[in-house]
Amino acid sequence: MKRITFLLITIAAAAGLVGFTATASRHVPQESSPVYVTEIPAGYRDWKLVSVAHEAGNLNDIRAILGNEIAIDAYRAGKPFPEGSIVMRIAWRHVPSEENNKILGREQSFVAGEAPPWYLQFMVKDSKKYAATGGWGYAEFDKDGKPGPEASMKQCFPCHQAIKDRDFVFTRYTP
Amino acid sequence: MKRITFLLITIAAAAGLVGFTATASRHVPQESSPVYVTEIPAGYRDWKLVSVAHEAGNLNDIRAILGNEIAIDAYRAGKPFPEGSIVMRIAWRHVPSEENNKILGREQSFVAGEAPPWYLQFMVKDSKKYAATGGWGYAEFDKDGKPGPEASMKQCFPCHQAIKDRDFVFTRYTP
Numbered sequence: 228m229k230r231i232t233f234l235l236i237t238i239a240a241a242a243g244l245v246g247f248t249a250t251a252s253r254h255v256p257q258e259s260s261p262v263y264v265t266e267i268p269a270g271y272r273d274w275k276l277v278s279v280a281h282e283a284g285n286l287n288d289i290r291a292i293l294g295n296e297i298a299i300d301a302y303r304a305g306k307p308f309p310e311g312s313i314v315m316r317i318a319w320r321h322v323p324s325e326e327n328n329k330i331l332g333r334e335q336s337f338v339a340g341e342a343p344p345w346y347l348q349f350m351v352k353d354s355k356k357y358a359a360t361g362g363w364g365y366a367e368f369d370k371d372g373k374p375g376p377e378a379s380m381k382q383c384f385p386c387h388q389a390i391k392d393r394d395f396v397f398t399r400y401t402p
Numbered sequence: 403m404k405r406i407t408f409l410l411i412t413i414a415a416a417a418g419l420v421g422f423t424a425t426a427s428r429h430v431p432q433e434s435s436p437v438y439v440t441e442i443p444a445g446y447r448d449w450k451l452v453s454v455a456h457e458a459g460n461l462n463d464i465r466a467i468l469g470n471e472i473a474i475d476a477y478r479a480g481k482p483f484p485e486g487s488i489v490m491r492i493a494w495r496h497v498p499s500e501e502n503n504k505i506l507g508r509e510q511s512f513v514a515g516e517a518p519p520w521y522l523q524f525m526v527k528d529s530k531k532y533a534a535t536g537g538w539g540y541a542e543f544d545k546d547g548k549p550g551p552e553a554s555m556k557q558c559f560p561c562h563q564a565i566k567d568r569d570f571v572f573t574r575y576t577p
Contacts, residue, residue, distance in 0.1 A: 283510040337455060
């Protein structure tokens with residue numbers, strides 16, 4: 228009897244995290260919805276430009292923010308993002324261009340270098356599917372198409388939540 | 403007689419630069435071709451992204467480089483730019499984003515601000531029309547669509563000439 232009890236406890240402990248997750252799934256519906264985008268949306272590199280940005284500090288990247296047709300139309304019309312909107316950004320290392328600086332005779336030119344591990348990020352609007360994270364699903368991929376570490380992905384929504392007033396989207400469209 | 407001679411010399415001197423230009427136009431055909439693009443190519447804001455860059459120093463801007471379909475196809479195929487290729491860039495003031503920095507808790511975020519006077523620049527490939535400037539016509543426009551000062555436009559080709567090996571195009575395509 229003791230052996231059986233011990234075995235049951237061991238199995239229960241091993242299954243702990245899964246058990247907890249399953250319980251949460253059953254009782255808190257919004258926690259059960261998938262919060263991450265698992266596939267790179269097709270054709271993103273052909274999308275129109277929303278704007279550009281430079282993150283200094285540890286990131287030290289330069290980035291382009293693009294949107295699919297639905298997102299761009301909403302941006303330009305100044306209207307809410309409809310279902311199916313996708314806003315994405317590509318980040319590259321922010322590197323000095325020796326070539327440009329030599330020609331210009333000044334140390335002032337920075338260009339897009341290699342892809343950092345946080346190369347691609349997407350936010351996809353699907354109010355039902357991503358109800359747990361404000362109606363947007365988030366994802367990060369490296370240059371090999373590998374999704375970012377979950378610890379990193381988990382940081383998307385809490386940070387974007389701060390910009391809830393603008394439907395969680397940081398980047399403004401610059402004509 | 404002396405007065406007439408003096409007058410003629412004065413007029414000749416005053417007309418000097420124009421006279422020189424006119425002479426050059428008549429005798430050196432490539433100098434007579436228009437080197438500037440006079441109209442903003444339609445639809446450029448919908449074009450695909452080539453890359454991004456940041457010019458520090460006096461310019462202190464952040465920029466997106468876009469290409470029309472012909473230019474993008476050539477870039478992606480690694481082939482020479484065919485006739486009709488247009489490469490353009492939009493520059494915005496490189497400004498810190500107080501909004502982003504506050505949320506991120508770090509002073510690291512720079513975004514696209516107002517349009518500087520050198521807002522739009524284009525280079526249009528037309529080997530015949532722009533024979534005098536390496537087969538590319540150049541132009542700069544401010545946010546009101548006003549062409550840049552001629553002194554500024556004149557600087558395009560001499561600077562781009564330094565990158566003749568890559569058909570006068572500075573920006574490399576970054577996937």
